[in-house]
Amino acid sequence: MSAPPTSSTVTPHPDPPTGVVGFTAMADGTAEDYALLDRHERAHARGLADRVLVALGALSDSLGGYRVTRLEHSLQSATLARREGADRDWVVAALLHDLGDELAPSNHGAYAASILEPYVREEVTWVVRHHGVFQAWYYAHHLGGDRHARDRYRDHPWAELCEQFCERWDQAAFDPDGPIDPLSSFEDDVRAVFARTPWDPAVVGPGAGRLV
Ligand SMILES: [Fe+2]
Ligand SMILES: [Fe+2]
Numbered sequence: 001m002s003a004p005p006t007s008s009t010v011t012p013h014p015d016p017p018t019g020v021v022g023f024t025a026m027a028d029g030t031a032e033d034y035a036l037l038d039r040h041e042r043a044h045a046r047g048l049a050d051r052v053l054v055a056l057g058a059l060s061d062s063l064g065g066y067r068v069t070r071l072e073h074s075l076q077s078a079t080l081a082r083r084e085g086a087d088r089d090w091v092v093a094a095l096l097h098d099l100g101d102e103l104a105p106s107n108h109g110a111y112a113a114s115i116l117e118p119y120v121r122e123e124v125t126w127v128v129r130h131h132g133v134f135q136a137w138y139y140a141h142h143l144g145g146d147r148h149a150r151d152r153y154r155d156h157p158w159a160e161l162c163e164q165f166c167e168r169w170d171q172a173a174f175d176p177d178g179p180i181d182p183l184s185s186f187e188d189d190v191r192a193v194f195a196r197t198p199w200d201p202a203v204v205g206p207g208a209g210r211l212v
Helices: 031-046 048-061 070-083 088-096 108-116 122-138 149-153 159-170 183-194
Strands: none
Touching: 031 048, 048 070, 048 088, 048 183, 070 088, 070 159, 070 183, 088 108, 088 122, 088 159, 088 183, 108 122, 122 149, 122 159, 149 159
16 A cells, blocks of 8 residues: 655645735735635635545544554545445545544544535535444444434435445445555545535535445
8 A cells, every 4th residue: 555645745736825914803804815815715725635635644543443544444445435336426435434533533424524515416425424323333232322323314315325335335344354445546536526616516416316
């Protein structure tokens, strides 16, 4: 497996804007100040895929106890999705679904869903946001919890998708001897997703409601 990217190995976008605003309180900002900030924000947004790749790489040193690292789990999840023929939205969702383990351990599905939501289909975001409660089916009863907690979503149109996502690409992706494609092999997909226009109605609407 190739070394995961780090903040020092990702190339910053060329020609970032320069300069700072004149205000110290936003109420005092001018049109020129906000035009400058808009250019900074657009340049920053162009670096999103790089930052996502760096954050994924950092999962190589994360939650322990499993036979694979969090990065390997994420890669195996995306690898399984890709090898089943899943499209780009699902592959990138599988790759990112546990990205929140580092900073949002009690709400990690919502963390990843928030990153993906402006760039992927509606049901993909929903599945990532709710995968934690569906995944609990596999272990909650061993810890005195309710493995049936996912039943509260039984009538939701994307519930079956989330169940299948967990069954095929999440709970099954903890095998050090299973397929684990390198992070570099997913870079084009990550860059393509985050190069989309955020909240494009042609992208973020509901799809066919299938994993593959
Ligand atoms: Fe998860
Ligand atoms: Fe997972």
